[in-house]
Amino acid sequence: MTTPLDAASLILISRDDRKVLWAQRNPAIRFLGGYHSFSGGKLEPDDGNCDVRNESDPEMRRLKACAVRETFEEIGVLLVRNGEKLTKGQFPLLHDDLVSGREPFSKILEHWGLWIEGRDLKYAGCWTTPEFSPVRFRTRFFISRVPEKQEPYAAIGELRDVEFVEPLEATRRWSRSEVLVAPPVLFSVRALNEFANPSISVAESSEKLRDLSARMDGRVHHIELNSRICCMPLRTKTLPPATHTNCFIVGSKRFVVIDPASREAYEQEKLLGLIDELVGKGGICKAIIVSHLHRDHFGGEAALKAHLASRHGVEVPVVGHTHTSDALKGNAEFDGTIGEGDTYNLEDSHNEAFDLQVLHTPGHARGHLSFYDPEFGFLLTMDNVLSHGSVLIDPPEGNMDDYLASLRRMRDLEGLRTLCGSHGTAVSDAKTKVDEYIEHRLERERQIKEALKRGLITAREIAEEIYTDLDPELLPLAVRSVTAHLERLETTDSGRVVAN
Ligand SMILES: [Zn+2]
Numbered sequence: 208m209t210t211p212l213d214a215a216s217l218i219l220i221s222r223d224d225r226k227v228l229w230a231q232r233n234p235a236i237r238f239l240g241g242y243h244s245f246s247g248g249k250l251e252p253d254d255g256n257c258d259v260r261n262e263s264d265p266e267m268r269r270l271k272a273c274a275v276r277e278t279f280e281e282i283g284v285l286l287v288r289n290g291e292k293l294t295k296g297q298f299p300l301l302h303d304d305l306v307s308g309r310e311p312f313s314k315i316l317e318h319w320g321l322w323i324e325g326r327d328l329k330y331a332g333c334w335t336t337p338e339f340s341p342v343r344f345r346t347r348f349f350i351s352r353v354p355e356k357q358e359p360y361a362a363i364g365e366l367r368d369v370e371f372v373e374p375l376e377a378t379r380r381w382s383r384s385e386v387l388v389a390p391p392v393l394f395s396v397r398a399l400n401e402f403a404n405p406s407i408s409v410a411e412s413s414e415k416l417r418d419l420s421a422r423m424d425g426r427v428h429h430i431e432l433n434s435r436i437c438c439m440p441l442r443t444k445t446l447p448p449a450t451h452t453n454c455f456i457v458g459s460k461r462f463v464v465i466d467p468a469s470r471e472a473y474e475q476e477k478l479l480g481l482i483d484e485l486v487g488k489g490g491i492c493k494a495i496i497v498s499h500l501h502r503d504h505f506g507g508e509a510a511l512k513a514h515l516a517s518r519h520g521v522e523v524p525v526v527g528h529t530h531t532s533d534a535l536k537g538n539a540e541f542d543g544t545i546g547e548g549d550t551y552n553l554e555d556s557h558n559e560a561f562d563l564q565v566l567h568t569p570g571h572a573r574g575h576l577s578f579y580d581p582e583f584g585f586l587l588t589m590d591n592v593l594s595h596g597s598v599l600i601d602p603p604e605g606n607m608d609d610y611l612a613s614l615r616r617m618r619d620l621e622g623l624r625t626l627c628g629s630h631g632t633a634v635s636d637a638k639t640k641v642d643e644y645i646e647h648r649l650e651r652e653r654q655i656k657e658a659l660k661r662g663l664i665t666a667r668e669i670a671e672e673i674y675t676d677l678d679p680e681l682l683p684l685a686v687r688s689v690t691a692h693l694e695r696l697e698t699t700d701s702g703r704v705v706a707n
Contacts (some may be wrong), residue, residue, distance in 0.1 A: 211335050211345040216247025218350040218395060218416075219284065219359070219442050224406035226371035228353070229392070230282065233365050234636055237341045237595070242387045245395075246284075246366075246652050248526030249344065256313035260288075262325025270347045273330045276312045280305055283362035286328070286351055287321040289681040303566065303671055306363060320439060321404035329352055329413035334391035335536055337428065337548025339440040339451045343689065348420070350413045354390030359684025374400035374407070374493060382624055384433035384583035385500035387635050389556075393431065415548035428477045432625075433583060435555050439478055441469035445685075446599065451612075452503045454478060456589055457491075457563050457578070458553030459485050465496045466585065466629065467507040475510050487518050493551060497527035497541075497573040498589040500534045500604070503628065509540060511581070513537035526565060535605075539629065568617065571598055577617065586617060592633035592644050600691040601686055607648070607695035614645050648692075655692050666690040 219228040227245075234241035250273045255265075257272035279285045283302060285293075293301070301319065304310045307387050316322060328349040336343040353359065353483055361369045372380075377396045381388045388396070389490035398419055402412050429439040435458060440451035455465040462485060482492070494514055497505045508525045515523050524542035526532075557573035561582055568577040571590045578587040590598055591613055600610050617623070618641040626640060627633035634640045654673040663669050670677075670685040677685055 209338075209341065210698070211343040213250040213273075214248060214344040215250065215270040215276045215277065216245045216348050216385040216391075217274040217286070218245050218348060218399075218412075219278065219282075220350065220352045220407050220412075220582075221545050222353055222355070224352070224408070225403070225481070226373050227377065227396060227407070228359055228371050229283070229377065230361065230369040230371065231386070231398075231635070233367065234634070234639070236365065236644070238340075238344075239389050239632060242389050242392075242632075243381075243390060244392050244633055246278040246281045247274060247346065247348075248281075249273075251276070251432060253311040256311065258313070258316055258322040259325050266684040267347075267707050268325065271325060271349060272312070274347075274349050275323050276305070278282050279360055280313075281364075281366050282359040284353060284357050284359050285321075286323070286354060287316065287546060288324045288327075289319075289321050290354065291356075293319065304606055309426075322344055323651060323658055326593055331395070331416035332411045332418075332424070334394075334420055336423050337565045339442070340684065341448065341450075347414065348395065350409050350416065352409055354436075359479075360422055363483075367474075371431065374403055382434035384435075384585050385632050387432065387625065390427055390430055391420075394423065428431065428480060429650075432627060434557075434581065435459075435553070435561060435580060436585060436587070436627075437481070438627060438633070439481060441467070441474040441478060441507070442471055443468050443503040443506070447586070448596065449593075450501075451630065453627065453631075454507075455578075455627075456481065456485070457551075457587075458561075459488070459490050459556040460554035460558055461491050461493055461560075462553055463494045463496055463551055463563065464492060464511060466498050466589070467495060467505045467511045467683040468504050470506040475507050475544070478507070478511065479514050482515070483518065486515075486521075488515070488556070492521065492523045493553070495523055495525045496576070497525065497531055497539065498577075499575040501526070501572065501590065504590070505535065505539045517608075528574030528576055530569075531572070531576075531639040532574075548674060566617075568613035570606055570613045571600060571607075572604050575608075575613070577613075579623075581620075581622055582619075584622040584637075586620060586626040588617065588626050588628045588641075590629050592626060592634075592641055593618065593628035594634050594640075596631075597644070599688060601684075602691050602694055605691050608692040608699050610646060611645065611695075612692075614641055614648075617641055617656050618645070651688075652696070655696070656690060659696075666693060669693075 254269045259268040331348040331350040402690045435457040439454045443452040452479040529544040549565040551563045564579045626637035658669045664690040670689045674685045
């Protein structure tokens with residue numbers, strides 16, 4: 208488990224007190240790229256040198272300086288006192304000094320006679336990234352109103368689509384899966400929507416947001432991807448660098464659970480807690496689904512089934528593809544099979560029905576299933592596509608030709624917008640991500656063909672040559688992957704067919 212880094216974030220309210228500022232993080236950013244968020248970032252040593260007045264707590268002084276600095280850097284809004292004497296032309300100079308690193312923020316403030324008024328930023332709670340995340344922050348949130356005569360904009364490449372949005376509209380967009388929103392931002396926006404009557408009071412909101420985080424921080428084990436799909440990462444024995452497998456709960460009044468894979472009691476408890484909540488609100492579990500045969504995707508389904516039977520008196524079938532149930536005979540018990548063409552009719556918490564399509568997408572495994580919500584364009588790619596890293600294609604279970612066909616099929620799904628795999632976070636631009644995966648495989652294939660031309664023969668020789676900077680421990684996996692490519696080259700003769 209990684210130790211969280213200190214960070215600060217600013218909830219900026221529009222001058223008419225009706226809207227809140229958010230922006231989309233650049234999809235290329237490793238931590239929550241593509242997600243909508245407030246301005247903010249991690250604490251830097253110089254933050255402690257900034258002139259922050261009327262704030263007695265030294266830690267808060269640093270964090271407030273951090274929030275102000277990050278906000279200036281990202282959206283060009285400078286939340287300082289004495290700033291009214293700066294001309295419009297001077298803001299870009301200050302900004303450039305900061306972003307280029309020419310001068311630390313504390314010096315810039317000093318140079319221009321500016322300071323941060325501690326009372327301008329009201330504390331609005333603390334949220335800690337859960338332990339399943341490879342990058343973790345302990346983020347202190349502040350709330351403030353945007354200063355007069357300053358208009359936010361995407362001041363650096365980290366953010367785009369900077370906008371003030373009414374909390375109700377922000378919540379609506381998230382619920383319809385038009386944007387991805389990390390839990391603290393989602394909770395804050397939802398809460399601001401509740402408090403707004405109709406305007407947002409900075410002082411009142413800061414108190415309520417503080418209470419909310421005190422109640423919930425550290426107790427949130429799942430991520431609501433939209434109003435229909437909930438993702439709960441559970442610790443499993445998976446392949447590094449992943450440590451968790453995402454369990455998906457799709458629907459709430461009528462729902463399915465996909466890959467409740469953890470075998471650890473503590474992890475299972477978290478899931479059962481959430482399931483009990485849903486059933487307590489009248490939810491009916493239609494099926495427990497195992498997406499494919501790998502050991503980090505099954506193992507908790509029997510415990511969930513038994514719990515639903517003993518606690519709630521309901522018999523819920525465990526299902527998977529026929530290849531999966533055949534392969535796992537003796538390891539996992541299946542009550543039925545599902546496959547291409549099957550659809551679950553589910554229902555969200557507002558009794559709104561929707562369909563979840565089952566797609567047979569072999570390649571990573573023969574019986575690999577993916578799941579698609581065509582209305583929201585949301586695809587659960589499971590192990591076929593992940594937010595980070597690549598996927599192991601290990602013959603004979605894995606088949607590179609099938610895998611490429613599955614990738615192309617997923618990319619061409621009508622209405623596809625967002626995806627989430629079994630490890631890591633959701634991805635806002637699904638088509639681009641799947642294209643990257645296809646391109647990555649074809650690039651490997653080109654390298655392998657070159658290596659063959661140069662006279663290399665075995666998968667090991669080729670892997671050693673083309674996987675530069677590879678951790679030696681991972682070499683056996685690279686060899687398996689090269690083997691999969693070689694098989695595809697033999698069986699499809701794509702050495703000639705796929706010339707580019
Ligand atoms: Zn797998």
